Amino acid sequence: MLSNKRIQELELVMEFEKVEECFKEVSSWIEDVGRERLKETVNLDDSLDMLLQTQKQFKEFDLVASEYCRRGQEALKKMNQWEDLSFVDVHSYRVKLQTYEDELEDFCTQLDETRHRVCETVRLYEFFDKVRQGICCTEQGVKS
Numbered sequence: 001m002l003s004n005k006r007i008q009e010l011e012l013v014m015e016f017e018k019v020e021e022c023f024k025e026v027s028s029w030i031e032d033v034g035r036e037r038l039k040e041t042v043n044l045d046d047s048l049d050m051l052l053q054t055q056k057q058f059k060e061f062d063l064v065a066s067e068y069c070r071r072g073q074e075a076l077k078k079m080n081q082w083e084d085l086s087f088v089d090v091h092s093y094r095v096k097l098q099t100y101e102d103e104l105e106d107f108c109t110q111l112d113e114t115r116h117r118v119c120e121t122v123r124l125y126e127f128f129d130k131v132r133q134g135i136c137c138t139e140q141g142v143k144s
Helices: 002-040 048-084 088-143
Strands: none
Touching: 002 048, 002 088, 048 088
């Protein structure tokens, strides 16, 4: 039984090392690229044309960021098997895993919120642009 326990622990450590390597790559991208790009979309431009350009650029970024989120979430799923193990030696790995999970969840939430904010801002500007055009057409009709 002790031998089986040690084998399971070793398998777990080897699996964790693979997951950790993936998370280091994901975390590095989030810190070096992802968070900076999200900060760029905090202040959205005042014109519809500039806003549409920002939306296009964000969509390109969003595809890449979503892929990193997906990869991180898949790695977390692999580690769900740890929940059934009650080894004392595994605690430090669970703590690291929880840190990775929190970081990934925070970034993915910020990405979702930014996606929603950019989309809603574009819709609002498009609405105002239509209203402005309607007012201009109405004023021209009244002057004629």
